[in-house]
Amino acid sequence: MTAAASTRHALAILFGLLAVLGLARDAPAQAGSEEFERAVTALAAKQHSAAILELEALADAGVLHPDVSYNRGLAYALRVKTSEAEPGDLGRAAAAFEEAVRLSPTDRDAERALDLVRAEVARRRSRQDKNDVIVRPSLDRVVIALLSPTTWSICAIAASLAFAVGLLMRWRKSGWLHITGAVLAPLALFAVLVLGPIAFFARSHAATRKPGVIVLPEASLEADQGNSSDAPAIPEATLVELGERKGDEVLVRWGSYEGWLPARAVRVIAVR
Amino acid sequence: MSPALHRARTNLGLALATIVIGFALPGTANAQVTPAQFGVDDPYIPLGDDDSAASKDLAMPDGPDEEVFLRAIPDKTKAYVGEQVTLSVYLYYRVAYEMSERHDPHYSGFLRFSLLNDPGATSPVYTKVKSKRYGARLVERVALIPLRAGDLATGPISSRFKGRQIGARVLKSSNDVVIHVEEPPKEGRPKSFVSGDVGRFTVSATVTPRQTRQGGSVAVIVKVEGTGNVPSNLQPPVKPGEKWLAPTRKDAMTTKLGKIGGSRTFEYVVRLGNAGETELGAFELAFFDPVKKEYVVSRTELGKVQVEEAPPTDAEVARAKRGSGGSGMQDPLKELPTHRTKLAPFTPKETATISMPLFVLGLAVPPALALLLIALVRASGVVAERRKASGGVLRGKVKEALSAAAKADKANEPRAVCGAIEKALHAAVEAGTGLKSRAYRLDELPPKLVLAGVAQSVADELRAVLSECESLRYAPSLDEEALQGLRARAKSLTKKLAG
Numbered sequence: 001m002t003a004a005a006s007t008r009h010a011l012a013i014l015f016g017l018l019a020v021l022g023l024a025r026d027a028p029a030q031a032g033s034e035e036f037e038r039a040v041t042a043l044a045a046k047q048h049s050a051a052i053l054e055l056e057a058l059a060d061a062g063v064l065h066p067d068v069s070y071n072r073g074l075a076y077a078l079r080v081k082t083s084e085a086e087p088g089d090l091g092r093a094a095a096a097f098e099e100a101v102r103l104s105p106t107d108r109d110a111e112r113a114l115d116l117v118r119a120e121v122a123r124r125r126s127r128q129d130k131n132d133v134i135v136r137p138s139l140d141r142v143v144i145a146l147l148s149p150t151t152w153s154i155c156a157i158a159a160s161l162a163f164a165v166g167l168l169m170r171w172r173k174s175g176w177l178h179i180t181g182a183v184l185a186p187l188a189l190f191a192v193l194v195l196g197p198i199a200f201f202a203r204s205h206a207a208t209r210k211p212g213v214i215v216l217p218e219a220s221l222e223a224d225q226g227n228s229s230d231a232p233a234i235p236e237a238t239l240v241e242l243g244e245r246k247g248d249e250v251l252v253r254w255g256s257y258e259g260w261l262p263a264r265a266v267r268v269i270a271v272r
Numbered sequence: 273m274s275p276a277l278h279r280a281r282t283n284l285g286l287a288l289a290t291i292v293i294g295f296a297l298p299g300t301a302n303a304q305v306t307p308a309q310f311g312v313d314d315p316y317i318p319l320g321d322d323d324s325a326a327s328k329d330l331a332m333p334d335g336p337d338e339e340v341f342l343r344a345i346p347d348k349t350k351a352y353v354g355e356q357v358t359l360s361v362y363l364y365y366r367v368a369y370e371m372s373e374r375h376d377p378h379y380s381g382f383l384r385f386s387l388l389n390d391p392g393a394t395s396p397v398y399t400k401v402k403s404k405r406y407g408a409r410l411v412e413r414v415a416l417i418p419l420r421a422g423d424l425a426t427g428p429i430s431s432r433f434k435g436r437q438i439g440a441r442v443l444k445s446s447n448d449v450v451i452h453v454e455e456p457p458k459e460g461r462p463k464s465f466v467s468g469d470v471g472r473f474t475v476s477a478t479v480t481p482r483q484t485r486q487g488g489s490v491a492v493i494v495k496v497e498g499t500g501n502v503p504s505n506l507q508p509p510v511k512p513g514e515k516w517l518a519p520t521r522k523d524a525m526t527t528k529l530g531k532i533g534g535s536r537t538f539e540y541v542v543r544l545g546n547a548g549e550t551e552l553g554a555f556e557l558a559f560f561d562p563v564k565k566e567y568v569v570s571r572t573e574l575g576k577v578q579v580e581e582a583p584p585t586d587a588e589v590a591r592a593k594r595g596s597g598g599s600g601m602q603d604p605l606k607e608l609p610t611h612r613t614k615l616a617p618f619t620p621k622e623t624a625t626i627s628m629p630l631f632v633l634g635l636a637v638p639p640a641l642a643l644l645l646i647a648l649v650r651a652s653g654v655v656a657e658r659r660k661a662s663g664g665v666l667r668g669k670v671k672e673a674l675s676a677a678a679k680a681d682k683a684n685e686p687r688a689v690c691g692a693i694e695k696a697l698h699a700a701v702e703a704g705t706g707l708k709s710r711a712y713r714l715d716e717l718p719p720k721l722v723l724a725g726v727a728q729s730v731a732d733e734l735r736a737v738l739s740e741c742e743s744l745r746y747a748p749s750l751d752e753e754a755l756q757g758l759r760a761r762a763k764s765l766t767k768k769l770a771g
Contacts, residue, residue, distance in 0.1 A: 040613050065615055066618060067614075109609040123603075123604065128546070130515070148623065150623065153626045153631045156631075157635055157638075164641060165642075171649075217512040218512070
């Protein structure tokens, strides 16, 4: 066998493997296509509850697809206007649209639908004479949200490398290498001291926290021992951060407020 | 003197004697009570048997032998969290005494309500302790509500006594009572039950007015009454579109026949946001009845309130007009996009991750390696510096030895010349190679020198010179020429070794 022939053979095997892997990855979506078809038919017939059942079954089976999440959100949002409406439908719709946007960040329809659902929540609260408090994320959350945990880690490692190079350059007795090292080493050390903890925090945050959406008309955070916290009531469809779970309660962070809510009050957004 | 007459005399004596009695505010846990001060001058103890139930209850077959002592008696030693335990403290005496500086127990873990307002006004009961006659006077009675489960100690009550047969300022303490407290059983426990709600209660409510406008308010007054630990919080039946403001609480707690009870009234203001007939729901209070040992749920329906629809406010009208031709703000859900009919191809975005060990290594290893490299190079530099410094000293020794050889030559001391040359050569070897040549025999030296980087010819020459020095030092007669040549060879060798 010639070298060219063996290369072609190896490439063929590689492409074959990639094709198998690709099929395997699409397998859950393919497996759920029948349920999706049934959900689409139910939506077309304005049987929103039936569509929700099919789409929720898909979600329970672990199917993660932006179109599945989008249609689920739409089914909940449309059910709100019918007699079958249940408390928390707007929150569940918002959770599904949020999931669709996270799975496919370029999905403009899902983004718009999410805005409309939140506008409806605000309109309803305004009619009930409820003032919504604008809660901004705390500074640490703002900082770690700027980059992904992996990017923060790479930045920290790069700063560490720069610090090592700076040390070696600064070690020279004189010359431009010494001057460059004398400037680079302290700057890189400062970067390591800043980026290292941020990277650690971002990694830990990504590992322990999940996004979620409030699926009750209103939820009030409770402090540790069943006492009410000083946080204002969280409106429906609000995006929150979910932490550890203890029994039927889950730790929720909303802006800089933190407290416990019943697990049924929030819906976890499935993200990879 | 008859017992009845004596009792009257004692009470009169008490009234005339120094009586300072403090009062505990009901409901204040662990409140410090002002010490009471009283006593009896004539401790009359009747000789006859007292057949009353109280006398039998207070009798102690194994009591202490003291003339005066305090004894705390609980009505029960096992209780549920929130169930009342009544603690009575008796003063036993058989001699004249004066009691002062009373210190109450800490009652840690209990809510405390005083049941005895005037300890000095109680009548003594005559009883027996170890077959001796004693008078027993009730000096304290408190209702204790356990706040948590476990073995809770009340702590001892103490006081100082003085008397002719007692002594001055003698401190006496009662026994420490331990109550075993448990949570009510889990079986049959309603979900709304709150720990500590133990007793017998009823809930009633009134709602006024029954008609209001959308966004308006109604007052809901809920009254909880009964005996036991009356709940201090209630869970209102909040529904979407209603806002229950924090209630105003009014307490009317009393003690009746030694039992804590009374009523608590909660006044709520409820703002109603949804128009139409609104069902307010019901207040439910789940509590544990310690007598029947079962859970009971007391419920009161609030009924319906008619809420008239309010016209949109000016701000709402303006907002609706502003927002996309007016229709968008009315119902945002009307603008929802249509559903998707097919699953579009979707490949989840795989994000590259760096494992934790790799991240820690990446962060720590580069600076560590750089610092290690620098440290190694610096250490080798320090070693070279030190070697250089020690070489300088040795070179000085070489010079010194050579000049000593020259001086010895002038002084015609050939053996001293040989000794100085040997000294100079060994110092030169150490300065040049770091080898302490004195430690080796002459035969061993050349290979060691060669290993240390000295040329074979120089090593052989060194061995030869040292050998000649040794032989000349111990030779019976001296060859002047050989000695002269030896100095010159030694000088040349030291230069070669230094080079």
